[in-house]
Amino acid sequence: MSARILVVDDTPLNVKLLTAKLAQDFYIVTSAENGREALEKVAAEKPDLILLDVMMPEMDGFETCRRLKADPATAFIPVVIITALSDVADRVRGLAAGADDFLGKPINDLALMSRIRSLLRTKVLMDEWRMREATALQLSPGNNISDIDPLNVRDSHVLIVDDKSGSPTDGAFIEETLRPLSAHIAQVSSVAEAEQALADGSYDLVFSNLDLQSQDGLMICSRLRTNPVTRHIPILLIANNEDISRVAKGLDLGANDYLMRPLDTHELFARTRTQLRHKRNYDRLRNGFEQNMMMALVDPLTGCFNRRYLDAHLPRYIKNAAEIRKPISVQMIDIDFFKKVNDGFGHAAGDEVLKEVARRISNGVRPSDFFVRMGGEEFAVIMPSTSIENAFKIAERLRHSVAEKPIAISGQTEELTVTISIGLAATNPHTETDAHKVFDRADAALYSAKQNGRNKTVAAEAV
Numbered sequence: 001m002s003a004r005i006l007v008v009d010d011t012p013l014n015v016k017l018l019t020a021k022l023a024q025d026f027y028i029v030t031s032a033e034n035g036r037e038a039l040e041k042v043a044a045e046k047p048d049l050i051l052l053d054v055m056m057p058e059m060d061g062f063e064t065c066r067r068l069k070a071d072p073a074t075a076f077i078p079v080v081i082i083t084a085l086s087d088v089a090d091r092v093r094g095l096a097a098g099a100d101d102f103l104g105k106p107i108n109d110l111a112l113m114s115r116i117r118s119l120l121r122t123k124v125l126m127d128e129w130r131m132r133e134a135t136a137l138q139l140s141p142g143n144n145i146s147d148i149d150p151l152n153v154r155d156s157h158v159l160i161v162d163d164k165s166g167s168p169t170d171g172a173f174i175e176e177t178l179r180p181l182s183a184h185i186a187q188v189s190s191v192a193e194a195e196q197a198l199a200d201g202s203y204d205l206v207f208s209n210l211d212l213q214s215q216d217g218l219m220i221c222s223r224l225r226t227n228p229v230t231r232h233i234p235i236l237l238i239a240n241n242e243d244i245s246r247v248a249k250g251l252d253l254g255a256n257d258y259l260m261r262p263l264d265t266h267e268l269f270a271r272t273r274t275q276l277r278h279k280r281n282y283d284r285l286r287n288g289f290e291q292n293m294m295m296a297l298v299d300p301l302t303g304c305f306n307r308r309y310l311d312a313h314l315p316r317y318i319k320n321a322a323e324i325r326k327p328i329s330v331q332m333i334d335i336d337f338f339k340k341v342n343d344g345f346g347h348a349a350g351d352e353v354l355k356e357v358a359r360r361i362s363n364g365v366r367p368s369d370f371f372v373r374m375g376g377e378e379f380a381v382i383m384p385s386t387s388i389e390n391a392f393k394i395a396e397r398l399r400h401s402v403a404e405k406p407i408a409i410s411g412q413t414e415e416l417t418v419t420i421s422i423g424l425a426a427t428n429p430h431t432e433t434d435a436h437k438v439f440d441r442a443d444a445a446l447y448s449a450k451q452n453g454r455n456k457t458v459a460a461e462a463v
Contacts, residue, residue: 035059069098114248225254302358329391
């Protein structure tokens with residue numbers, strides 16, 4: 001994928017070399033000579049990724065990274081710190097400043113390009129969820145209700161895939177290191193066991209030994225990334241220094257990060273915390289979006305989609321029907337004498353009737369249909385690729401499912417017999433592109449059903 005990358009380095013030769021390498025993969029590269037210039041360019045250009053040198057005048061890379069990650073407008077941009085510093089303490093310091101990775105000089109081109117591709121994939125995913133969150137908040141302002149704190153990585157669930165025996169093992173080292181996070185750690189010895197564990201429980205991070213004895217350790221990446229349930233769980237590979245080409249392959253297959261042996265306590269802890277924060281942030285965005293969309297588009301009483309959802313999706317249904325030359329049928333449904341329920345038994349009883357009628361209708365529609373509460377006691381069922389004749393049969397089945405069994409009301413000894421009236425209409429896929437017209441005809445048919453005794457289904461004439 002193409003992307004805009006900002007290279008921050010005060011040595012022109014380093015910038016030139018990096019620019020040449022990145023241009024080979026068609027990345028668009030800009031540069032800055034120091035931290036202050038970098039902050040200005042990031043604010044103006046919003047790059048997709050930043051390659052940041054540490055040793056610079058005025059403001060070093062650590063401080064630049066801290067400032068970028070402290071600003072909500074730039075915190076989501078991946079930062080890779082590149083430096084000649086080789087001490088583990090420097091890598092940990094970079095990760096603690098918020099860097100997404102830390103690569104030493106001389107730069108291994110394979111590792112660098114794989115790391116860039118991996119980080120850009122993650123950024124694309126997170127950008128999509130941020131846009132969804134913004135859309136959901138527009139539809140339901142003030143309902144940012146996700147209770148997940150991305151900075152709180154305690155009580156995380158970690159899975160280790162390792163079939164090595166002996167002492168000390170990587171698994172034992174990881175478990176000891178992650179104890180301050182109160183991590184719940186499980187260990188399995190094969191990819192198949194890992195898939196089963198992930199199917200049975202919820203995990204926040206997977207460690208995998210790249211050199212498994214029984215099978216190729218890279219298999220964990222492809223298997224988890226092709227499963228929708230495990231697609232977004234971070235994978236952290238454990239490898240030897242001579243395995244850098246396979247590490248790069250793992251990153252291309254979907255691994256998020258890696259650790260080289262001998263494992264260092266502080267680096268392991270820092271990289272784990274980084275991946276767990278990414279996972280918590282992803283969970284926060286996803287859960288917040290889903291909750292906001294539910295609040296914005298779903299009727300809280302009956303659990304049906306609401307009129308807003310219908311208005312957003314109906315034009316697409318009408319357009320698709322015209323393209324495939326098949327009709328859409330619409331049922332307009334109204335509960336008969338609903339006002340008498342409210343007046344005679346109270347609004348709480350009316351709510352119970354609405355919920356039960358909605359449940360019976362929902363159970364009777366097909367998976368391809370969608371069921372909407374239009375407001376009050378009125379509902380609609382939209383049936384793609386359905387003729388008026390088939391829609392009439394479905395409507396009659398729904399009508400009988402409501403009428404055939406009385407509804408129990410809390411605090412009442414007598415059950416209520418409730419009926420519905422239904423008006424039907426179908427589009428002409430050859431001539432009709434206005435969604436409102438088919439609803440107008442269905443409404444007129446509903447009016448006819450209610451005028452002629454209720455508890456009826458009436459179909460509008462074809463157009």
